[in-house]
Amino acid sequence: MSAAMDRALMALSLEEEEEEVPFTMPELPGFSSAEENALSLIGRTLNPECQKMSVLILTMPRKWQKEGRVRGVALSEEKFQFIFKTEHDLLDVLEKGVQTFNEWAIVLERWVENPPDDYLQYIPLWVQISKIPVNYYTHSVLMSLGEMLGEVKVVAFDPSKPIAQPFIRVQVRFNVANPLKMARVLNMGGGKTHIIHFDYEQLQKRCFTCKRLNHEKTICPWEVKKRQDAASSRREKIIAEKSRVITVLKPTDPLFGVLDEEQVGINPMTGRPKIANEVLEEMRRFLIADTGEALTVKIDKVKKSVAEAEKDPIVQKTILRLETIPIITTDLNKGKGHVFDYGQKEAERCNWDLNVNPNKLMAASMKANRNMSSFKAIMSDSKGYSEESESDFRGTLSDLPTVFRAGSTEPCSSGTVRKRGPIRRRPPRAQRQRNMLALMADNSVQEEERRDGKQEVGSRKRKKINQDAVAVVTNKAQCLKVIPHEGSPSSQ
Structure with a gap:
């Protein structure tokens, strides 16, 4: 805060107010x-x-x-x-x-x-006066009727000409602070009355309650007061109903004096009876019935039983109100229908997560090693062990119900089991390849002998190829043979 502001505040006096001198407007052309x-x-x-x-x-x-x-x-x-x-x-x-x-x-x-003083307080308004008595179509009457609404300026009436409309037009200087009059009762004398009507030209909206031109019906003072009176009457009615005490136990009731009014009736929190009517009827029958016990003993039993039941909410719900105990379930999604829950999959993922269970990888590898050792021992006792046999063994393992596989499945007690087809009895793949190579070598030898003319057709039979011979397959390029009379082959 500046020093000038401090001095101004210190010089400020709250006791005496400075009188401001009014500004005099200069009388100049501009x-x-x-x-x-x-x-x-x-x-x-x-x-x-x-x-x-x-x-x-x-x-x-x-x-x-x-x-x-x-x-x-x-x-x-x-x-x-x-x-x-x-x-x-x-x-x-x-x-x-x-x-x-x-x-x-x-x-x-x-x-x-x-x-x-009355500037901007009046508007020129044309009014149509209808249902005029037949004996009063004169200038004086029309002017008098128009004066009911305001100062009459113009009367559009010619008695010498036919009147095709059922009204007479009058222009008045209407005060906008007054309500519009839609009708007026005329005293015709002799106890007779007559009602004339007014219609206003070029006026569109008005309040349909008080007929004024400066507000709508929703904010009309009459409507506001009407709503306030209705609200106050409803408030008084509610207060009177609340102040009126409704007793459940009448003086002629056997339970009168045995139970308090707070123990019976409607619970304002839940809207349900504190004690069911069936229970109250049973209490009344018990007090009235002749069981050989004194009435004081019966009253004491009823009081003690109700007091003990009110201490336990479950007993109060089931015994006094005769309501069923709610079912408590651990299924959090009960009643929701089909719910896609990924909780089980998350648990399975955690079992294989090294951060959660770091010893799982070692245990799984040891278990796999034991299974493979037992498999090799079994295969060594049979004809032999090969990669094809291992693949067949893996294929056998893939038939387990917990392994995913394509194909038709059928349900069973332990899971889904694949329909196994007929077993193909064929030699291993390596043995088939050896047989194929031996057959190809025999065919090549016979072709070469036939080309050299050393073999007679049908002179001897094909020798049996020793199945134990193993043909060695190599990727080394074979030497090109010289074709007679064509020179040496050129390198490509």
Whole structure:
């Protein structure tokens, strides 16, 4: 805080207030806009909540079809001014009668330098008076009927011409603070009455309760008071009902004096009876029945039994209220239908997770080693051990019910088991390859002998190939043979 502010606060006096001298407006030509305001209209909105000023300033020139020839000025949230360029346009707007914006009426009057007290309080309003008595179609009567609404300015009536409409039009200077009168009762004399009706031209919205032009029905003072009176009456009724004590145990009831009113009746927290009616009836029968016991003993038994039951919520629920005990289940998803639960899969993953169980890998490897050792021992006792046999053994292991495999499955007590087809009895793959190589070597020898002319067709039989001979397969390129009369082969 600055030093100047401190000095100002210290010099501030709360006891005496300084009187401000009013500012005197200088009377100079540049300070007054009276000449420009001479061709202007001053107006105000009757329902500012439904009539936005910024929209009104832009909308009314278009509605009057005088865009570019009139300029609007928002004076406040309710008052505005329209400045015209010509006198003709200003008078044309005034002759249109009452003006409306957003379906609510607005007040328009020509600008005056010193406005009177009732300025912007009246609007020119045309009224249609209907259901006039047949003997009262005169200028005096029509003017008197119009005076009920306001100061009569014009009466549109010609008795020498036919009247095609069932009403007479009268223009009045209507005070916007007054409600609109829709009908009026006339005393015709001799105890007779007659009702005439009023209809207002160019008025769109009004309050349908009090018939005023400055608010809607929802915020009408009469409607607000009506709602307040209804709310107060409901409040008083509720208070009276709460103050009235409703006793469950009557003086003629056998349980009167045995149980308190707080022990019976409706529980305000749950809305259910504290003690079921069947239990109360049984208590009454017990007290009335002649069992050879004294009444005081019976009363003491009833009091003790009810007091003990109220101590335990379960006993109170099942014995006093005759309600069933709720079922407690450990299935958290009960009643939800099909629930996709990944809890079991997460547990299986944790069993194989080294961070959770670091000894699992070693135990699994040792178990696999024991299984493989037993397998090799079994295979060594048979014809022999080979990779094909090991693959067959793995294939046999894959038939277990806990191993995933493609193909048809069928359910059983221990899981899903694959339908096993017929067993193919064929030699191992290595033995088949050796037989195939030996056969190919024999065919090549016979072909070479046939080409050299050393073998006679049908002279001897094919010798049996020793199955124990093993042909060695190598990837080394064979030497090219020389073809007679064609020279040496060129390197490719």
